[in-house]
Amino acid sequence: MWGPPDMKRFLKPGWLLLTFYSLIFFSFIYLPLAVIIIYSFNSNPMDMTSWQSFTLDWYRGLFGLAEVGPSLGTSAIYVESTDQLLKALRNSLIVATTTTIISTTIGTATAIAMTRFRFRLRNAYQGLMMMPMMMPDIVLGIGLLIFFVTLGFKLSLLTIIIGHCTFLSSYVFIVVQARMAALDPALEEASADLGANEWVTFKKVLMPQLMPGIVGGAMLAFIISMDDLVITYFIAGTDSTTLPMFIFSMLRRGVKPEINAIATLIILASLIIAVIGLYLRTRQVE
Numbered sequence: 001m002w003g004p005p006d007m008k009r010f011l012k013p014g015w016l017l018l019t020f021y022s023l024i025f026f027s028f029i030y031l032p033l034a035v036i037i038i039y040s041f042n043s044n045p046m047d048m049t050s051w052q053s054f055t056l057d058w059y060r061g062l063f064g065l066a067e068v069g070p071s072l073g074t075s076a077i078y079v080e081s082t083d084q085l086l087k088a089l090r091n092s093l094i095v096a097t098t099t100t101i102i103s104t105t106i107g108t109a110t111a112i113a114m115t116r117f118r119f120r121l122r123n124a125y126q127g128l129m130m131m132p133m134m135m136p137d138i139v140l141g142i143g144l145l146i147f148f149v150t151l152g153f154k155l156s157l158l159t160i161i162i163g164h165c166t167f168l169s170s171y172v173f174i175v176v177q178a179r180m181a182a183l184d185p186a187l188e189e190a191s192a193d194l195g196a197n198e199w200v201t202f203k204k205v206l207m208p209q210l211m212p213g214i215v216g217g218a219m220l221a222f223i224i225s226m227d228d229l230v231i232t233y234f235i236a237g238t239d240s241t242t243l244p245m246f247i248f249s250m251l252r253r254g255v256k257p258e259i260n261a262i263a264t265l266i267i268l269a270s271l272i273i274a275v276i277g278l279y280l281r282t283r284q285v286e
Contacts, residue, residue: 033267040260048257058261085262088246095157095232095242096225099164104218106165107172108210114173115180130174132167140167141234148235155237163235164225171224172217179213219277223270 039048043055062085114126132140144163153159183206191201229244236245243266250259 036260036263037267040257040264042257042260045257048260058257059265062258062261062265084241085246088241088243091157091240092226092243095160095164096222098161099168099225100218100222102161103165103168103221104172104214106169107217107221108176108214110169111173111176111180112206112210115177116185129170131170133170133174135167137228137230138234141231144231145234155235155240157237157240159235159237160232160240160242163231164228167231168221168224171220172214175217175220176210176213179210179216183209216277219273223273 039051040058041054041056042048042051043057044050044052061082063082110129114122114129141163144159144166148155148159148162187205187209188201191205192198196204227244228242229248232242232245233248236242241249243262247259247262250256
């Protein structure tokens with residue numbers, strides 16, 4: 001039975017050092033995010049580090065509900081057009097959704113084949129699947145740019161989707177393969193012994209067990225695709241700006257209050273996705 005915690009154990013130097021390290025670690029990660037969120041409500045349009053008063057004008061300005069510049073007594077409007085922002089967001093969602101569907105399908109199918117079948121050069125093929133994930137983004141971006149230019153592809157959302165699939169399939173492959181390694185092949189053999197064909201076994205036995213890994217890989221692919229800047233920067237066309245590229249173009253003119261508001265909305269969206277993932281994982285365990 002569980003007893004009361006031994007408080008003396010938590011006062012030992014090792015536990016104190018671990019606690020101190022944990023506090024420093026989480027502070028290093030989350031304090032900058034907290035600063036971004038707080039200053040996204042700062043009404044000072046010139047110096048975001050100097051608190052002036054609370055305002056929601058930056059959020060209203062992002063969605064075209066207010067002209068944030070004149071309302072604060074300045075002629076500067078940092079987001080040139082709400083339509084540009086929404087178009088960049090729409091492009092990111094199109095790329096992320098399409099890439100997630102394709103890379104999840106490729107990564108899952110490859111993970112199943114690599115785990116259940118033995119063939120020549122299997123280890124070499126597995127290493128090639130991991131290579132795009134380990135390759136520096138700038139190298140992969142330059143390589144994809146040269147590839148598309150050589151074949152005469154017009155840089156557009158299509159080239160971004162193809163480029164994202166080349167490395168996001170590797171992430172899905174790793175996640176699903178780890179899930180596959182934990183499954184018992186005897187369950188599939190038992191299904192076959194009971195008369196089920198390969199499709200029924202795949203649908204009724206294998207897929208329900210793989211679903212947590214597939215969902216996890218898909219969510220990881222979606223988040224990385226939405227967040228990618230370096231590779232997208234090389235293979236995007238003039239009319240295919242994504243949200244990270246839009247934010248980067250704003251940062252080149254200085255850190256403006258709208259950037260904090262956009263970053264806060266992205267943090268909120270990431271939190272919602274994480275909560276959904278934890279909820280689905282809990283439902284799967286139950």
